Amino acid sequence: MASRLLLQNLSKRHLLRSTFASRSASTLVLAEHEGGSIKAQSLSAVVAANSLSQDNPVSLLLAGSGSSLHQAAEKAATCHPSISQVLVADSEKFAYPLAEPWAKLIQLVQLKGDYSHVIATSDSFGKNILPRAAALLDVSPVTDVVDINGPHQFIRPIYAGNALCTVQYTGANPCMLTVRSTSFPVPHISVDSKSGAASISEVDLSTLDEGPFTWILGLQLESIPCLEAIILTLIADSVGKSRFMKLSSQDTGRPDLGSAKIVVTGGRALKSAENFKMIEKLAEKLGAAVGATRAAVDAGFVPNELQVGQTGKIVAPELYMAFGVSGAIQHLAGMKDSKIIVAVNKDSDAPIFQVADYGLVGDLFEVIPELLEKLPEKK
Numbered sequence: 001m002a003s004r005l006l007l008q009n010l011s012k013r014h015l016l017r018s019t020f021a022s023r024s025a026s027t028l029v030l031a032e033h034e035g036g037s038i039k040a041q042s043l044s045a046v047v048a049a050n051s052l053s054q055d056n057p058v059s060l061l062l063a064g065s066g067s068s069l070h071q072a073a074e075k076a077a078t079c080h081p082s083i084s085q086v087l088v089a090d091s092e093k094f095a096y097p098l099a100e101p102w103a104k105l106i107q108l109v110q111l112k113g114d115y116s117h118v119i120a121t122s123d124s125f126g127k128n129i130l131p132r133a134a135a136l137l138d139v140s141p142v143t144d145v146v147d148i149n150g151p152h153q154f155i156r157p158i159y160a161g162n163a164l165c166t167v168q169y170t171g172a173n174p175c176m177l178t179v180r181s182t183s184f185p186v187p188h189i190s191v192d193s194k195s196g197a198a199s200i201s202e203v204d205l206s207t208l209d210e211g212p213f214t215w216i217l218g219l220q221l222e223s224i225p226c227l228e229a230i231i232l233t234l235i236a237d238s239v240g241k242s243r244f245m246k247l248s249s250q251d252t253g254r255p256d257l258g259s260a261k262i263v264v265t266g267g268r269a270l271k272s273a274e275n276f277k278m279i280e281k282l283a284e285k286l287g288a289a290v291g292a293t294r295a296a297v298d299a300g301f302v303p304n305e306l307q308v309g310q311t312g313k314i315v316a317p318e319l320y321m322a323f324g325v326s327g328a329i330q331h332l333a334g335m336k337d338s339k340i341i342v343a344v345n346k347d348s349d350a351p352i353f354q355v356a357d358y359g360l361v362g363d364l365f366e367v368i369p370e371l372l373e374k375l376p377e378k379k
């Protein structure tokens with residue numbers, strides 16, 4: 001009886017929201033910031049929002065705490081002409097990107113702003129948060145979007161990137177997307193900081209902790225004791241599932257793998273973490289980011305954050321250099337959109353040569369030292 005009542009209320013709520021679906025487009029972009037600036041990948045989500053429709057005001061949501069958040073908001077207000085407002089959620093709860101409070105924040109902002117679309121980038125930040133927010137809002141997200149045909153029609157890869165499918169979104173608002181930043185490059189745009197600046201407003205967080213089930217609390221709970229028990233269990237289940245422990249990232253001074261112009265990747269053939277340092281030296285000389293195959297990561301040569309591929313990072317640099325990489329489809333899924341691919345492999349039949357623009361059949365233990373010797377020192 002109690003669960004039937006819950007379902008009836010859920011579908012009523014769904015119907016209510018569906019009636020708003022015909023409103024004109026307005027997009028909420030979930031942005032990430034670091035060191036007082038919005039991350040370049042987040043701007044790709046703004047570019048994607050722009051392709052939904054020309055007349056599409058974009059609200060950028062920034063959360064965190066302290067002065068760097070507000071600095072980032074100031075910069076975000078003038079970074080793209082289609083951003084009409086920057087929403088700032090300032091609370092210790094958002095000091096770290098834990099999915100639960102962020103998902104609740106999106107739910108709160110969506111319920112107030114009634115956006116037609118909510119977009120985040122397909123990186124670990126967006127992929128962690130957006131699907132949870134979608135679950136709270138009772139909609140199904142479309143992930144890994146690589147192209148947009150219209151407000152509700154999207155292209156996304158399937159079968160580890162071996163095919164592209166067209167998805168027609170027919171659900172209720174908001175239509176929630178994660179987009180691949182490599183597919184929505186950010187053109188250089190200058191915005192007049194006086195006339196073109198977006199407004200900045202603080203998100204009212206006073207109701208953030210009320211949880212997703214407050215809408216049912218208006219019911220006469222004492223008349224349905226069993227329902228009260230169900231709600232309490234659901235609330236208990238929905239909070240505190242994760243907690244921040246530590247941030248471990250290597251400050252190498254090298255460019256970020258996701259947005260680097262040159263990526264130098266090593267595979268299992270490097271044989272050890274010690275040998276992998278050759279790849280790092282080469283990357284340093286070229287001003288490149290370091291990437292790795294899953295085999296190299298699993299063997300412990302480098303940390304997981306350097307993995308390129310289907311279950312790693314998706315990259316599309318100007319130049320991708322692969323050393324001792326076989327070219328498994330799961331790896332190609334993460335790098336085959338690179339502009340120029342150079343592969344060095346001692347097996348002339350290695351699949352990597354099928355996508356390479358320049359291939360060298362040779363031993364990486366001879367080729368890399370030669371390259372290191374012949375390339376000029378980085379200035």
Ligand SMILES: Cc1cc2nc3c(=O)[nH]c(=O)nc-3n(C[C@H](O)[C@H](O)[C@H](O)COP(=O)(O)OP(=O)(O)OC[C@H]3O[C@@H](n4cnc5c(N)ncnc54)[C@H](O)[C@@H]3O)c2cc1C
Binds near residue numbers: 296308
């Ligand atoms: C669900 C799933 C998800 C996956 N996700 C990813 C992913 O995100 N990223 C990823 O990379 N993989 C992923 N994989 C693993 C993938 O299938 C491959 O196993 C992996 O990419 C192989 O890595 P590798 O090319 O380094 O190693 P190998 O396949 O072992 O290839 C090593 C290559 O080095 C060459 N070689 C050997 N010695 C030398 C030398 N001295 N000089 C030059 N060349 C040499 C060999 O000829 C060979 O081609 C995934 C697999 C699954 C099942």
